Amino acid sequence: MKQAETRETGILDKFSLQDRVAIVTGGGKGIGKGIAQAFAQDGARVAIAEVDSDAGNAALEEIRGMGGKALFVQTDVLDSNQVDELVAKSMAEFGKIDILVNNVGGTRGTLRRPILGIDGETWDMIIDLNLRTTFLCCKAVTKIMMEQKRGNIINITSGAGLRPYPGQLPYGAAKAGVINFTLSLAVQLSSYNIRVNVIAPGSIATPGMTYLGDTDERARKRGVSLGRAGRPEDIAMAAIYLASDASAYVTGFVLPVNGGPNLGGKMLEEAQDAWEATKSI
């Protein structure tokens, strides 16, 4: 079967986002930028919501340079007025909103501290940045998607929300909150034909992560099965699957994109030892 014929049969069209309108928060950098670009390459028109205007404009230009359609709306998604404005401007430009990707989040470089070293302000900031932003953006697009009787929301959580994350307590708690919120929202919005899913990236090599050193080496040490860090494209492909008709029967689902079950470095060594032992028999 040749490439051309394959395309005529059209099974890959299930993964197409042709003519869909997507909002990607934090779309100017890292994972969000990767998703915005991939969506545009897959045919979507993309509203890039980004607080950093240089980054937002640069991402916009890159998409336009590839022949894609995009809009940049400088937005602080911690501010509900700005979120409403983001939605209004996206509607004015594109006339509908098919997809929302809640990608804003992070640790803002907060230091790893035991509980006694975490002050209330840091706690509030991290919970707001990761969880409250998701709530505000979901709420704002829900009104429109309910009227459309159609919509798709993808939240970006983290492996930190799936298991204990002693390094950064508020981040782990906030990301676990994002997962539970996703599941509940999937139930609430199911009668309006709106699917809500969540991607849980593991260690992803983004410019924002370089302060941590070699991300591949770090992933290996942490016991990531595939022995390397992921790339923004890995998350973007998962987002295409969840945003497109390919996942028409998937909602309220957490998709880990993390290089494998994280058992800690020790267990991985043990598995490796077991292999070595077999070889010597």
Add this chain to the structure above:
Amino acid sequence: MKQAETRETGILDKFSLQDRVAIVTGGGNGIGKSISIAFAQVGARVVVAEMDTAAGNATAEEIRALGGEAMPLAIDVLDSNQVDELVAKSMAEFGKIDILVNNVGGTRKSRRCPIIEMKEEVWDLILTLNLKSNFLCTRAVARVMIEQKSGNIINIASNAGLRPYPSQPPYGAAKAALINFTQSMAVQLAPYNIRVNAIAPGTVVTASADYLGDRDERARKRGTLMRRAGRVEDITPAAIYLASDASNYVTGVTIETTGGPPFSGFTLEEAEREWKMHMKSLK
């Protein structure tokens, strides 16, 4: 960005299986058949392993009619000798094995009954059919994939393995075990660049499930969020995603194509009633 241009940028090529060789067990019917055909449509050469010769041949014929390449093999995956033969013949024909889809399984229409009525033979049959078959095929193919230093294994689990399944406990237990086995294999085989994932379908409309009656109605009654049963076309894109380079950083994962998770303490009716009350209060 027009359709044609989009394709030139080639982002969907990440989902292509061009020139990959895939073995699909139970490829003659239902979910296995549609995965076989879908894989061929995105460029794979497919070995249809199927006990029912007529069904296996029919799938292979459909693939060839679409211009694809397929080889049907009459195999009972419960017999390790036959499984070894499956691997040997696939290698002889295609020279490599990139993908294994362990799709064989089911309840063999075993009756729903309370534990005290459950026969040992039924327990053994269901565990063997769903779990041991998977072990045998994974072991045989892993030998080849380890040498290749590349491979991809997809196990078809079930919603029944993700939560209690009181109507058919052996089936639920076997599928839960399969999910755990998937995770362990993902760790064991990762150093050899072999990814191992699972798909957990919910209620799916297939010919063999006809005896259960209207599946859409049944799915609704069970509280499925999508308010319908799944179709085989809901499962195949998940398999394409997992089998292709699009999921390069995904291993040990179970994709839940279930139409939505069940939830506690709150029925779908309650959720709908609350929406109605809220909407009324706005008027």
